[in-house]
Amino acid sequence: MMNVVQHSEEKLRSALVSKLPAVAKLYSDYTEGERRLLEEGLHPGKRGSLFQPITLHSDSDWIVAHPEEPQDFEAFYRDPHRKTPDAGHSTIYIQTIGSFGDVGLQTDRVNSSSHNLQILTGDLLQFLGKRKPKDAFCIVGITMIDLYPKDSWNFVFGQASLSEGMGVFSFARYDDHFYSRNYAGRLKKKLQPRQGDYSVFQGYYTPPITSTLLLRSCKTITHETGHMFGIKHCQWMNCVMQGSNHLEESDRRPLDFCPICLHKLQVAVGFKIADRYKMTLFHPTLTTSPDVSATRLYCSGWKMMRVSCQKQRGQLLTTLLSIFTNQPKPSINPGCGSAAV
Secondary structure, three states, X not given: OOEEEOOOHHHHHHHHHOOOHHHHHHHHOOOHHHHHHHHHHHOOOOOOOOOOOEEEOOOOOHHHHOOOOOOOHHHHHOOOOOOOOEOOEOEEEEEEEHHHOOOOOOOEEEOOOOOOEEEEHHHHHHHHHHHOOOOEEEEEEEEOOEEEOOOOOOOEOEEEEOOOOEEEEEOHHHOOOOOOOOOOOOOXXXXXXXXXXXXXXXXXXXXXXXHHHHHHHXXXXXXXXXXXXXXXXXXXXXXXXXXXXXXXXXXXXXXXOOHHHHHHHHHHHOOOHHHHHHHHHHOHHHHOOOOOOOEEEEOOOOOEEXXXXXXXXXXXXXXXXXXXXXXXXXXXXXXXXXXXX
């Protein structure tokens, strides 16, 4: 039975702003429009709200299975271990591995259950440590080859070293057909890879990059990079920083930050919130793909928008800007919104 995680307005405001004057000043430095957007999160799930509460569907969901102390903005800001970009370390690097690139020399094996090839995560983290540029805030490795952290584990989606600013993540299991007996990555014959023999991956199956796989992958890399900035799992409202214990739970998670986690990220990086969403709406790689009839855009924890013409893009931008200028939100054609992947 589904349960809804609800917090009082007072608790959410305290988590967003803080009761300590020195910390609360960071919030007061926002423009009126920015504060108006962030305070949309004080009433998640309310009719017309841009943000939604967390829903728990089973005992295997993350919050139930992995109890954690919630991290409010004050706890984030005062964390002595979190890392912040500076002038000498201000770049996030993405390193392709395996089917995405030409990196070799890893320990590999064949998974005894799914019968697909896997790479040991520890080897990849060592590789990233050697490849990490001097100006990197962090380096993130991505691969379409399945991963395992040690012999006793079946698999892992990814592994990170936050203190070293490194992480590696696999998107292999985001393919809808991965768990099917007909999955093209299942080996047809027995194979005993030798350590360091990367030739077994030559010509190895790479899943098609579908919209579902791409969306799931974007959520993962956004979530894990958020951890690099010291943002812990979100327990306040529906947010990309929610923990996920399984694929179905991950699919329920939005691509975007809730107001509390957005406040954390903004203080860590220092961007203009309105400018961030203008760029999201009109970034050329999101709006000019010739292969699809409709471009899917996410608007910061609100809803997935399917935008198929310039008129609709303009309508969405008007909706975003209305939040910052205190104008009424225009109505959006229901046919443009979709919560489905």
